[in-house]
Amino acid sequence: MTLYTHAESNIRKTWLYLTGFLIFIIILGWLISYLLGSYFILWLAIIYSILISFFGYWYSDKIVLAMSRAKPIEKKDEPELYRLVENLCITAGLPLPKIYIIPESQPNAFATGRNPQHAIIAVTQGLLGRLERTELEGVIAHELSHIGNRDALLQTIVVLLVGVVVIMTDFFFRISFWGGFSSRRGSRGEGNLKVVMLVISLLLAVLAPLFATLIKLAISRKREFLADASGALLTRYPDGLARALEKISQDLSPMKTANNSTAHLYIASPFRGKQSQNWFAKLFMTHPPMEERVRALRGMRV
Numbered sequence: 681m682t683l684y685t686h687a688e689s690n691i692r693k694t695w696l697y698l699t700g701f702l703i704f705i706i707i708l709g710w711l712i713s714y715l716l717g718s719y720f721i722l723w724l725a726i727i728y729s730i731l732i733s734f735f736g737y738w739y740s741d742k743i744v745l746a747m748s749r750a751k752p753i754e755k756k757d758e759p760e761l762y763r764l765v766e767n768l769c770i771t772a773g774l775p776l777p778k779i780y781i782i783p784e785s786q787p788n789a790f791a792t793g794r795n796p797q798h799a800i801i802a803v804t805q806g807l808l809g810r811l812e813r814t815e816l817e818g819v820i821a822h823e824l825s826h827i828g829n830r831d832a833l834l835q836t837i838v839v840l841l842v843g844v845v846v847i848m849t850d851f852f853f854r855i856s857f858w859g860g861f862s863s864r865r866g867s868r869g870e871g872n873l874k875v876v877m878l879v880i881s882l883l884l885a886v887l888a889p890l891f892a893t894l895i896k897l898a899i900s901r902k903r904e905f906l907a908d909a910s911g912a913l914l915t916r917y918p919d920g921l922a923r924a925l926e927k928i929s930q931d932l933s934p935m936k937t938a939n940n941s942t943a944h945l946y947i948a949s950p951f952r953g954k955q956s957q958n959w960f961a962k963l964f965m966t967h968p969p970m971e972e973r974v975r976a977l978r979g980m981r982v
Contacts (some may be wrong), residue, residue, distance in 0.1 A: 684878060694902045696917035701841050701895045708888055712852045717935050726844055741792040741800055748937045750802045765820055772914055778802045786933040790945040791823035792832060799827045811924055818911060818921030822947055825910035831903050834967045838896050843891040856881035900944050901968045908973055912980060922977040929970040
């Protein structure tokens with residue numbers, strides 16, 4: 681498989697997942713609205729999720745940087761890193777992002793920002809100390825690919841959709857539990873209907889958000905594969921990123937600022953030594969297994 685066909689395959693799969701997600705939400709919204717005889721919950725969930733996602737889209741970068749304790753640097757602080765990022769940005773046709781250093785010994789990195797004009801790349805001290813130039817170049821190219829592929833925007837859309845699912849099912853369960861759909865409380869038929877509605881709402885409240893989360897994680901994993909392929913296209917040297925990923929995965933240094941809400945942003949999961957490799961656990965992983973990423977990179981033809 682060439683770099684180009686690998687990237688195209690991951691793009692197709694990402695949009696296939698996203699289309700399936702939209703269809704799932706439409707069907708779920710219709711079902712809940714039909715059972716309640718009102719579209720109020722559907723519209724309320726959409727409006728609320730849009731407002732929350734809008735706030736997250738504009739301010740999430742500041743929140744992530746504060747949580748990771750990243751510090752901005754200038755060219756005089758890390759001239760080699762700056763030149764590397766500048767050269768790759770010229771090649772990729774992207775504006776120069778702001779560069780931050782995370783005071784952690786674990787080698788890792790992430791990119792954030794609402795668009796290429798407001799992008800940020802953050803790397804740990806451990807990454808700078810462990811990797812050779814070609815390996816560091818591969819990591820930076822991967823993060824620039826996230827920026828160029830507008831993954832922050834896609835992530836916001838996916839979070840919005842998951843939020844719609846969670847809010848709709850939660851409201852439906854609460855209304856069903858309190859009998860808000862019932863018009864005649866003394867009727868035996870209404871009592872049976874209430875039990876049926878309660879069972880349906882309980883199933884939806886558990887299964888629908890779970891299914892939505894699985895789709896979100898599947899999209900996240902595909903975007904990592906895509907960023908790997910795009911980064912390799914940028915450097916024309918897939919082995920550099922492959923070697924970097926191997927070094928990153930072999931380092932078991934803990935990350936003090938690791939957080940479940942930001943783990944998906946990093947090039948590799950910051951939770952070391954805690955990943956299970958069975959098929960069920962893989963469904964809930966924010967990143968593809970490292971050996972699969974390395975194998976895909978080494979199987980690419982430039």
